[in-house]
Amino acid sequence: MPLIELKSVSKIYPLGNQQVVAVEDLSLQIEAGEFTVLAGPSGSGKTTLLNMIGCLDRPSNGEVWLDAEEVGQADSKTLSQIRLNKIGFIFQSFNLVPVLTAAENAEFTMMLMGIGKKQRRQRIVDLFAQLGLQGLEDRKPNDLSGGQQQRVAIARAMAAEPAVVLADEPTASLDTQTSEELLALMKELNREQGTTFIFSSHDPLVISHAQRVVSLRDGRLESDR
Amino acid sequence: MPILRCFLLFLLLYPATVSAFDLAELIRKVEQQYNGDSSEIELEMTIKTGHWERQLKMESWSLGRERFLVRILAPAKEKGVATLKVDREVWNYLPKVDRVIRIPPSMMGGAWMGSHITNDDLVKANHIDEDYDFTLLEEDERRWVIEGIPKPEAAVIWGKIIYRLQKEPLVPIEVEYFDEEDVLVRRIVFDDVQAVSGRTIPLRMQVLPVEKPEEKTIMHYRKVKFDIDLQEEYFSLGRLKGRR
Amino acid sequence: MLWQLALRNIWRNRRRTLLTLSAMVISSALLILCLGVFSGMLKDMLASATEQYFGHLVISAKGYQDDRDMFANFPADLDLPALRHPQVTGYSPRLRSFGLLSFANNSAPVELLGIRPQHEQQVTSLQDHLQSGRYLREEERNGAVIGAGLAKRLAVQPGDELVFVTQAADGSIGNDLLQVSGIFSTGDQGHDNSLVLVPLGWLQQLLVLPGKLHEISLRVEQPRQAAILAGQLTGGMPPELEVLDWGQMLPEMKEVVASYDVSRMIIVTILYIATGLGILNTFFMSVLERTREFGVLMAVGMRPGQIRLMVLLETLAMGLISLIFGVGLGVLLSLYMAFVGIDLSGSLTPITYAGGTILPRLHAVLETANILVPAVVLLLVCLLAGFLPANRAARMQPVVAIREE
Numbered sequence: 019m020p021l022i023e024l025k026s027v028s029k030i031y032p033l034g035n036q037q038v039v040a041v042e043d044l045s046l047q048i049e050a051g052e053f054t055v056l057a058g059p060s061g062s063g064k065t066t067l068l069n070m071i072g073c074l075d076r077p078s079n080g081e082v083w084l085d086a087e088e089v090g091q092a093d094s095k096t097l098s099q100i101r102l103n104k105i106g107f108i109f110q111s112f113n114l115v116p117v118l119t120a121a122e123n124a125e126f127t128m129m130l131m132g133i134g135k136k137q138r139r140q141r142i143v144d145l146f147a148q149l150g151l152q153g154l155e156d157r158k159p160n161d162l163s164g165g166q167q168q169r170v171a172i173a174r175a176m177a178a179e180p181a182v183v184l185a186d187e188p189t190a191s192l193d194t195q196t197s198e199e200l201l202a203l204m205k206e207l208n209r210e211q212g213t214t215f216i217f218s219s220h221d222p223l224v225i226s227h228a229q230r231v232v233s234l235r236d237g238r239l240e241s242d243r
Numbered sequence: 244m245p246i247l248r249c250f251l252l253f254l255l256l257y258p259a260t261v262s263a264f265d266l267a268e269l270i271r272k273v274e275q276q277y278n279g280d281s282s283e284i285e286l287e288m289t290i291k292t293g294h295w296e297r298q299l300k301m302e303s304w305s306l307g308r309e310r311f312l313v314r315i316l317a318p319a320k321e322k323g324v325a326t327l328k329v330d331r332e333v334w335n336y337l338p339k340v341d342r343v344i345r346i347p348p349s350m351m352g353g354a355w356m357g358s359h360i361t362n363d364d365l366v367k368a369n370h371i372d373e374d375y376d377f378t379l380l381e382e383d384e385r386r387w388v389i390e391g392i393p394k395p396e397a398a399v400i401w402g403k404i405i406y407r408l409q410k411e412p413l414v415p416i417e418v419e420y421f422d423e424e425d426v427l428v429r430r431i432v433f434d435d436v437q438a439v440s441g442r443t444i445p446l447r448m449q450v451l452p453v454e455k456p457e458e459k460t461i462m463h464y465r466k467v468k469f470d471i472d473l474q475e476e477y478f479s480l481g482r483l484k485g486r487r
Numbered sequence: 488m489l490w491q492l493a494l495r496n497i498w499r500n501r502r503r504t505l506l507t508l509s510a511m512v513i514s515s516a517l518l519i520l521c522l523g524v525f526s527g528m529l530k531d532m533l534a535s536a537t538e539q540y541f542g543h544l545v546i547s548a549k550g551y552q553d554d555r556d557m558f559a560n561f562p563a564d565l566d567l568p569a570l571r572h573p574q575v576t577g578y579s580p581r582l583r584s585f586g587l588l589s590f591a592n593n594s595a596p597v598e599l600l601g602i603r604p605q606h607e608q609q610v611t612s613l614q615d616h617l618q619s620g621r622y623l624r625e626e627e628r629n630g631a632v633i634g635a636g637l638a639k640r641l642a643v644q645p646g647d648e649l650v651f652v653t654q655a656a657d658g659s660i661g662n663d664l665l666q667v668s669g670i671f672s673t674g675d676q677g678h679d680n681s682l683v684l685v686p687l688g689w690l691q692q693l694l695v696l697p698g699k700l701h702e703i704s705l706r707v708e709q710p711r712q713a714a715i716l717a718g719q720l721t722g723g724m725p726p727e728l729e730v731l732d733w734g735q736m737l738p739e740m741k742e743v744v745a746s747y748d749v750s751r752m753i754i755v756t757i758l759y760i761a762t763g764l765g766i767l768n769t770f771f772m773s774v775l776e777r778t779r780e781f782g783v784l785m786a787v788g789m790r791p792g793q794i795r796l797m798v799l800l801e802t803l804a805m806g807l808i809s810l811i812f813g814v815g816l817g818v819l820l821s822l823y824m825a826f827v828g829i830d831l832s833g834s835l836t837p838i839t840y841a842g843g844t845i846l847p848r849l850h851a852v853l854e855t856a857n858i859l860v861p862a863v864v865l866l867l868v869c870l871l872a873g874f875l876p877a878n879r880a881a882r883m884q885p886v887v888a889i890r891e892e
């Protein structure tokens with residue numbers, strides 16, 4: 019059984035008196051441990067799809083299965099619980115909490131889960147070492163470079179050991195070299211910890227790193243290789 | 244036509260004007276009956292209240308409307324207490340402390356010598372004919388009933404005064420005093436009419452407060468002399484103190 | 488963790504937070520000061536009526552206080568258990584007379600209160616308001632302590648001899664000399680212009696009322712509880728006497744005191760509505776600015792309830808901080824006003840209202856309720872003002888919130 023399965027999923031946004039079909043009748047399976055990129059031009063439905071997989075949004079039609087559970091129609095409380103326990107998010111614009119330090123940002127989800135302080139510290143030390151963030155624990159996000167911030171964001175997404183990490187154009191705000199480094203890091207985490215990664219991107223560099231590329235066009239599946 | 248109307252109007256107005264003049268004159272005579280041009284009177288004043296009753300003997304002098312002096316002769320405790328009125332001012336003399344006290348305007352409504360007569364009565368009674376407008380309410384062959392209403396600008400205490408006067412000889416029978424709300428406050432009843440010193444006057448006057456029926460003040464005139472030889476200088480603070 | 492986050496969040500926009508905080512601090516401090524001054528005025532008023540004249544309770548013949556009839560008196564040697572009641576801290580037997588007081592060419596209508604100096608000082612505090620001269624002495628035969636307005640009207644000074652005339656109880660003309668011992672000035676026009684304290688024995692003799700009293704005025708431990716005590720004392724009274732409390736003698740004053748609690752709430756409400764709207768505005772802005780952040784927090788797994796709690800904690804923290812400083816500042820200002828005060832007698836005259844006198848001064852008294860009410864209401868206002876933005880933050884859809892720029 020795949021970790022993630024979308025069955026004929028559609029997402030229709032009402033826009034005034036019109037309807038915008040962001041995703042249309044899309045079916046997709048992603049196995050645990052995959053390193054997948056959702057590719058496609060702007061407006062093709064990448065973010066919409068990621069949001070549905072990430073339990074941030076519900077599909078208009080169809081089913082979303084995560085870890086053998088249908089989450090498409092769950093209530094918002096259940097969804098936030100699933101997000102906390104099973105999903106890690108990485109955003110294009112990092113979106114760290116500015117009043118928290120790098121370490122606090124990274125351990126935030128663990129705190130929400132009620133994990134003890136000692137265990138949290140250990141996990142942060144490990145992750146920061148792995149992500150090359152040693153010595154930056156007590157910095158506030160504003161005092162970090164973009165690449166550093168995104169690495170903290172990766173740490174935050176990974177900290178609670180989620181089943182899947184979703185990253186919506188994680189490198190769009192970074193320069194090529196930093197992007198390259200980050201992709202290498204994430205691939206390493208994917209390999210070593212077996213975490214499933216799903217990216218969205220229209221950056222050829224990112225796409226070239228991917229194990230599997232799912233191309234979207236106008237909300238439909240164009241190719242899968 | 245216009246001539247006739249004028250004539251009628253004349254008929255209507257003429258008696259009224261004449262009588263208004265006469266009425267004020269009548270009242271003046273009544274209010275001045277004890278004064279004359281000048282007078283010297285010995286009287287007894289009996290005051291009855293719910294708590295005590297007492298009798299004062301006094302002697303008094305007057306000259307015209309504006310000068311008046313009265314001194315207590317008995318009882319011994321108050322012998323020598325005297326009141327002097329000159330124009331609109333009133334002074335009291337207290338022999339016990341040998342002091343003269345001027346009665347301030349705010350105390351003019353206060354009782355005079357503990358009686359039912361106020362200081363105002365002393366000051367303003369003499370001007371009633373000037374401060375009020377009079378109308379004849381009733382008349383028969385023996386008496387007049389006259390109503391006095393204060394003139395708009397007059398500073399007076401009563402809202403209305405009704406006089407009952409006997410025509411022949413001209414003496415008051417009763418005077419009723421009403422407050423601004425037209426409530427009867429006090430009556431003064433006159434009797435014991437006698438001819439003394441060339442005039443006919445009631446020798447007894449009873450002041451009856453309506454609200455306290457058990458209380459009254461009676462003034463009884465004992466020796467009356469009119470038109471005696473008195474000068475204005477007689478009514479001095481020195482005289483008030485009993486010194487010549 | 489939420490506390491930590493909330494505390495850090497309120498320091499995010501330091502300038503705005505400080506502005507909001509100072510508005511809250513200043514409004515609550517001013518409120519406390521304002522209520523303190525208000526209480527001070529009330530206390531002055533009550534004191535002027537009771538501690539400068541009536542006393543807290545008065546024993547007199549039934550009906551005496553309605554018309555002050557000279558004949559409604561009672562013997563001074565009655566044995567009254569009320570005078571020994573533990574709550575009664577002092578009593579003063581009195582005889583009263585209205586008459587004319589005169590000096591040289593000036594005369595004025597006055598109210599004479601025949602008293603025994605040592606007793607009267609237990610009940611009223613005219614001895615503390617002497618402008619010149621001294622209070623009556625126990626052995627003095629015909630001394631008089633007179634009001635400043637009266638002294639001015641008669642043009643007298645301590646040492647001058649006055650004549651008092653009135654009608655005695657036997658109908659005679661009571662008159663005797665008094666010698667001015669002292670002149671008091673309380674600010675109460677009524678008393679300053681007409682009240683005279685004289686020795687009880689002298690007045691009894693003048694009025695021919697030997698051994699008689701019109702009233703016994705009492706001072707009690709708790710003036711606000713005087714009515715209850717009056718009820719208790721009535722039981723042990725001879726049937727012809729009654730005990731009245733200051734509320735019965737001054738019904739308007741009683742109403743003023745009773746309406747004080749309501750007025751306080753009105754003042755608090757008005758001031759805090761303004762403050763509350765300010766806080767509401769600030770919090771709404773701070774929540775709207777952080778829409779995306781809330782979206783992210785929800786995306787990473789924070790529950791809506793936690794978001795709401797966090798925002799409420801922020802407002803509560805603001806409330807607590809401003810409460811500490813506001814109350815501190817308010818108490819300091821009140822203390823200053825209590826011990827120093829501001830004298831306005833240069834530009835204002837005393838106002839006599841409801842039988843008491845409001846002195847031309849700003850003077851505060853510290854009362855627990857005057858601090859507690861603004862403090863508690865401030866917290867409530869903060870939570871209320873925080874509730875709307877907190878709810879809004881909690882109801883956001885994470886997808887929509889994240890897309891927000």
Ligand SMILES: Nc1ncnc2c1ncn2[C@@H]1O[C@H](COP(=O)(O)OP(=O)(O)OP(=O)(O)O)[C@@H](O)[C@H]1O
Pocket residue numbers: 031032033038039040041058059060061062063064065066067220
């Ligand atoms: N909330 C919304 N209301 C209406 N239309 C929406 C909404 N969200 C997305 N859409 C529309 O749905 C379509 C897919 O949008 P989506 O954001 O998923 O595209 P995308 O592939 O992520 O594009 P990009 O590369 O620019 O991020 C677009 O046409 C977009 O305008």
Ligand SMILES: [Mg+2]
Pocket residue numbers: 064065066186
């Ligand atoms: Mg997108």
